[in-house]
């Protein structure tokens with residue numbers, strides 16, 4: 239287990255300069271996720287039109303992995319349909335748990351979180367934003 | 378004096394050393410490591426003396442009962458309780474505190490009665506009272522904490538009224554290392570006609586405790602935080618109060634006579650001992666107390682405090698660190714945050730260097746809010762730690778700072 243697999247430049251950059259940070263004033267969908275064990279707290283808000291995500295933002299605070307994951311995720315889901323997102327989130331969970339081999343191209347920048355698989359205690363941090371997103375689109 | 382080679386009493390260190398991954402264990406506030414003495418006592422008990430207690434009519438059971446009861450006497454002596462019968466064995470401090478809340482609180486509190494806690498309580502001295510307050514209509518009040526992480530006794534005095542029925546306070550904070558003046562708090566509680574409850578989970582392992590000197594009515598502690606096994610804890614209760622209390626759990630062992638629809642109960646401590654107890658745990662706890670007493674609690678306290686002070690000074694040199702520890706008193710617990718490095722990330726970086734610390738809210742969410750942080754990192758030292766551990770910690774923290782040092786903007790498109 240090497241730290242540089244986890245704290246990559248890209249992850250630290252997303253953590254220090256998160257994309258899509260903030261709240262959408264009147265979202266069509268939103269949800270809050272909380273990781274009891276470490277206190278990470280994330281709010282995801284979305285504008286969904288015709289089953290497609292037009293805008294996505296997140297707010298809250300937490301560790302580098304949870305924040306970078308949320309930053310990358312909100313970039314990635316814009317323009318995707320809700321069905322695509324559901325599929326993508328499953329693939330993301332598999333990737334960070336080290337299941338099912340190499341991630342496909344559809345993971346985009348999220349591949350930088352692949353290293354989390356070597357740090358089982360951090361899987362929850364990486365998945366918090368995605369679980370929160372799934373909750374939001376379920377509503 | 379703490380022996381130089383004390384680490385060798387604890388097999389876990391040589392195990393990891395031999396695997397080429399030396400363990401620097403700084404999470405003793407969560408649970409402590411176990412000396413070989415305690416580990417072998419468990420093996421000895423199971424391979425030589427195992428039988429159920431208090432009900433056998435044969436010699437082996439009598440032996441098991443005798444050593445189990447010796448453990449109770451030992452625990453009583455350890456905190457200077459007036460008699461062994463005032464010690465109830467539980468699973469841990471949490472169960473001890475719940476026992477008070479349910480067996481005393483549920484039956485003694487009425488609507489409008491008040492229970493005073495403090496702003497630095499562990500969830501185990503909060504949530505049971507939330508439950509009991511909901512059942513009884515009792516009201517919870519809080520002793521405030523000042524800027525130096527000490528309890529403000531003026532706010533206790535202001536809160537104490539004729540409605541106050543109990544004051545329940547943590548002796549040593551698991552986050553701040555603050556040693557609270559429980560003797561003074563108890564005296565104030567008694568003056569107002571309230572009982573005094575002390576959460577000793579973080580004091581029994583680290584400082585000499587004398588419940589008669591403190592004067593408290595209840596004192597709760599956990600075996601696993603003081604070199605003993607998990608699953609054993611104790612509650613000291615003033616005997617005349619225990620005698621008036623209803624049982625906590627019902628079943629075997631705690632009864633006198635049972636009829637189809639009613640029963641009457643055994644005397645304390647057995648009133649609170651339903652079911653087969655954790656016999657090996659109690660015996661392991663006795664071995665742990667023997668071990669700590671041989672070293673001497675006074676020496677452990679002094680050693681830890683000076684190591685804690687040393688660590689606080691050394692860590693203060695780390696760039697961007699904020700340490701939450703009182704200036705005047707403090708045990709070997711050091712909670713901190715570092716600007717721009719999240720506690721969870723600190724913990725991962727330290728883990729890669731073989732250093733175990735805790736990151737999170739430490740089961741003290743209200744205190745985290747009061748400190749205006751989401752979480753902290755916490756290093757907690759015990760008798761098997763030394764200055765070299767502090768040095769390793771400090772340099773790993775410096776590494777954390779450099780990994781998260783501010784970057785050029787726009788590495789990512």
Ligand SMILES: Cc1ncc(COP(=O)(O)O)c(C=O)c1O
Nearest residue numbers: 469470471499501551578579599
């Ligand atoms: C101050 C304090 N009280 C109570 C407890 C609860 O102890 P246990 O988990 O052994 O029941 C702890 C443990 O973290 C503690 O630090």
